[in-house]
Amino acid sequence: MNNNNNKFEPKILGIFCNWCTYLAADLAGVSRMDYPANIRIVRTMCSGRVDPQFIFWGFKNGADGILIGGCHPGDCHYIEGNYKTLRRYLLLKRVLKEIGINEKRLRLEWISASEGEKLQRVVREFTEEIRSLGPITEDRAFKLNLIEHKK
């Protein structure tokens, strides 16, 4: 947990929609496009299923960054699930900031089933960004509430 950024390997949680981003990850896999192994992917039927409680749970349990992947606007399998995701994401980022978690640790991307390359690029970029932010335990919310709280 020291500030040794060379050693720090961020843990990234990916929550991907079954119809788009999850398939893009599959495509990237079968096309042998490599991306950092820092990401652990969970599949949901729709990005609209991503309850903000999942995000808090993820951060609490060690995710340094969370990437939500959904279908492009207009392409949602359930018509407008991804618009709900967008609205929740924008409000959630503001709440995270006030709580004392760097809001850059949460990212939303629209990645369709055919965009294996975009997936590769986004995961690489995001992993580097989170690496530069350091472990989530460095964030204010963790310091104030989970680490030094008594004394």
Add this chain to the structure above:
Amino acid sequence: MAEKSKVAFYWCASCGGCEEAMVDLAEDILQVVEKAEFVLWPVAMDFKREDVENLKDEEILVTFINGAVRTSEQEEMVRLLRKKSKILIAFGACAYTGGVPGLANCYSREEILNFYYKSGDTVFNPEDKKPTPHFIEGNFAFEIPEFYGRVYAVDQVVDVDYYIPGCAPTRKVVKNAIDALFSSQLPQKGSILGASSKSLCNECPLNETKPEKIYVKKFKRVDKTQPEPDKCLLIQGYPCLGPVTRGGCEALCVKANYPCTGCFGPLDDVKDYGAKAVSFLASIIDSNDEKEIEKIIDEGLSNPLAIVYRYSLPKSLIFDTKIKKNGG
């Protein structure tokens, strides 16, 4: 004559409103007094800590604790009362989920002490004194409780048997809760006493005017515009949290033309009230365009944390942790 059951009330980081709620029971309280003997109630009676220490373990039948835990004294008292009580109840939003004092968890202790003893507009403190646990003034040494680095809900300090929600719990809720406690069969451990298991909207008189789907283009604030009467506040654009809040208060605030701010806390199975409120408020925003959504949020829901976590920040999933024993 059968011996009366021993009952205790205690307050921690509390505004006094919960004590008032107990007193408000008026004649109902006589019914309690008939069945109970008070062994501690600082706001009303002169018992001391030693009186509690001298009791046997679990000698108190029920202890009601209101207020959150922020100081070493509060922690000690809560632990002592836990030991001496069969049943321990977190009474009111502060004890249950951290309450309004819990919003201070966004600030460090140093920031808070600095504001109240130094930089605040109305502070006059030329000698720059700040409370410290061991305080020496001339020939005198004082011991004052330690001010912890964050606020805790009571169940983050000790095991809690039941919760009574509300800021403050209403008379009816307290009465229901007491009836449940003194009934022949005790409710299941961990239950929320006295309130409803449905959302507030279910008991709101304006629910009939609420359509199936709600879309809001602009959030309003009651301090800027006055709501129309007899029309669901949410469809008028006031961020009423009725749909995600436990019922039981009979829509007290809404009846006073004020949107529900969520003091009764989450519904069953919700782990994080604020996260649920984010989810709900965001989903009714009437726009699919990123820039416009941002504008609607920033104009109408500025400082969203205080809206969604007004009563429950210490119990948000991120902060929900037990107090560390003997210094963190």
